[in-house]
Amino acid sequence: QVQLVESGGGLVQPGGSLRLSCAASGIVFRLNVMEWYRQAPGKQRELVASASSGGSTRYADSVKGRFTISRDNTKSMVYLEMNSLNPEDTAVYSCYTGGPQGSYWGQGIQVTVSS
Secondary structure (H helix, E strand, O other), rough: EEEEEEEEOEEEOOOOOOEEEEEEEOHHHHHHHEEEEEEEEOOOOOEEEOOOOOOOOOOOOOOOOOOEEEEEEEOOOEEEEEEOOOOOOOOOEEEEEEOOOEEEEEOEEEEEEEO
């Protein structure tokens, strides 16, 4: 059974930082792409950051220079370090994986940026 479990969300003030974590199980983690998506109220879901099985990364233009995705293949974990947060970053953030065993989503976690 494949599971993706996100943690680390919450309320943060503008300019602050948060670190999201996603724990994966039931997959051969090192073979899978790991990605973070977000969906704000009334908006479409968008890709925030991606980390390939080979270690390459890519980011949405809106988060370049502020967010960093990283993965730990020994722990089957993927992280999203978010700095200089602003209210436009408020959304439900979801972990996604794709690979030989298929594609799966986490349940999502709320990030709210507000003073």
